[in-house]
Amino acid sequence: MHILKTSLFAAGILGLSLAAAGCSSSNANGGHQKAKALTVVFLPGDSAKEAGPARTALANEIHKATGKKVEVKTTTDYNVAIQAISSGKAQIALMGPDSYIQAHKQNAAVEPILTYSGKSGTLKDAxxxxxxxxxxxxxxxxxxxxxxxxxxxxxxxxxxxxxxxxxxxxxxxxxxxxxxxxxxxxxxxxxxxxxxxxxxxxxxxxxxxxxxxxxxxxxxxxxxxxxxxxxxxxxxxxxxxxxxxxxxxxxxxxxxxxxxxxxxxxxxxxNEPIAVNAKMLSKTDTKKIIKALTSSRIAKDKKFFAPSTAKVHSLLPKDGDTQFIAISDKWYAPTHKVLGE
Missing domain, CATH: 3.40.190.10 (Periplasmic binding protein-like II)
Structure with a gap:
């Protein structure tokens, strides 16, 4: 997944500031309350100006699924995105495999929930x-x-x-x-x-x-x-x-x-994952997001998936039956092995 990636664009702002979206507070049991507003962070490659509509589309779908305010956070540095999701300042991230693994290494609560399929519509060619x-x-x-x-x-x-x-x-x-x-x-x-x-x-x-x-x-x-x-x-x-x-x-x-x-x-x-910080995003909201993004409607939406020849700049490339598929960290075992992490 990616960074392309040379400029910082504030796009798709739908809610509170990053600081507000990322904060947490302790509950009576000593745990952490889940974020009341959500921030989605993107790597530099997905932060380019022309990808703005695609970022906004993802934020809109997360907002509709969870009912929460959603902010888009673009970056010009991979480490900023990694720190944002691992620290909980962002609760959701579209990341490359290595960036995900680095964030997971910093905080085991960072987990992949989705990736996109290959042409077959399955993980075999993802x-x-x-x-x-x-x-x-x-x-x-x-x-x-x-x-x-x-x-x-x-x-x-x-x-x-x-x-x-x-x-x-x-x-x-x-x-x-x-x-x-x-x-x-x-x-x-x-x-x-x-x-x-x-x-x-x-x-x-x-x-x-x-x-x-x-x-x-x-x-x-x-x-x-x-x-x-x-x-x-x-x-x-x-x-x-x-x-x-x-x-x-x-x-x-x-x-x-x-x-x-x-x-x-x-x-x-x-293929790159959409990852979440499970300490900051509830299981209920996570399931809602997975259900929404794995729908056939999203698979057909050109703001999410479009061929390289399309005029629109999609979130991810479309080839054949490309679609989102739910995954866990186990699926990235081959990349963990290659990277020695």
Missing amino acids: QYHSYIMVPKDKANQYKVNGKYSLDKIKGQKMSFVSNTSTSGFAIPAGAIQTSFKLKNKDDLQQSGKFFSKVLFGGSHQGSAVNLLKGDADVAAFDDMDLVSYGKFTNDSTKAGADFKINANAPAPFNSVRGKESIALAAYPVQ
Whole structure:
């Protein structure tokens, strides 16, 4: 799930301030009262201006399901979103798998309640892809024995998304660590170590722009956060995938329209969850939200799910029978294992 992600937009404000929505008080039994107003926090990639209607649509559905006031909280930093949901200042979050796992690690009350399916309408293909990309006009320089390879990326200028991004750091950095048999990922985050320079785009969009503007030689980003701005011209699931920015792409891609990048490698990633802080959101409200968002009505709503070719910027990409499906932390066992968390 994502961060795209270079600007802060206050969108879909339906209720009280973040502070008011996030506060709690002790009851007579020493526990915590559930939040009377709710805040939904989004990662930078889902905080872009054009995603405003989609964020508002999610807030509206949560409001209708629970009857509570709902506020949207956008961010320009992954850690802000992670801290918001783990601390209870936000009660609901749309997060990438790694961001969720980091929040869950900080507070076990943070639990996933929903993810979105793949084309089949099931969890069998509920995944997107993380890429290590280079500019198309320089892609042949990275071939070894006629095949795209990571072998020549050492010493280059590298752009990641954020060190708490699943598909924008954890997965690609793990692949680089394995490929070069590094002891850990620490050197990959520091300029002058493995890479001559390391940039963090702050969002998948930002990382892609770093690459296409020439500020980076190599970049990591995912497909689900970019398909609203461009398209793959061939098989997007493997090395050699060619991603081209649309001729009418909005900011931050307006300065790199028509430019293309080639994947040196592509890695599957489990779809992102909608997570809640169970200490701050009642089980009753959680069930109401799950019931509302797993309805066929939501699956057909283009503000929630729309094809990459649609004019509307949806909350999540639509392919075939994509829909929300209820899950628990158990479903993310593979990602827990990959990340060692």
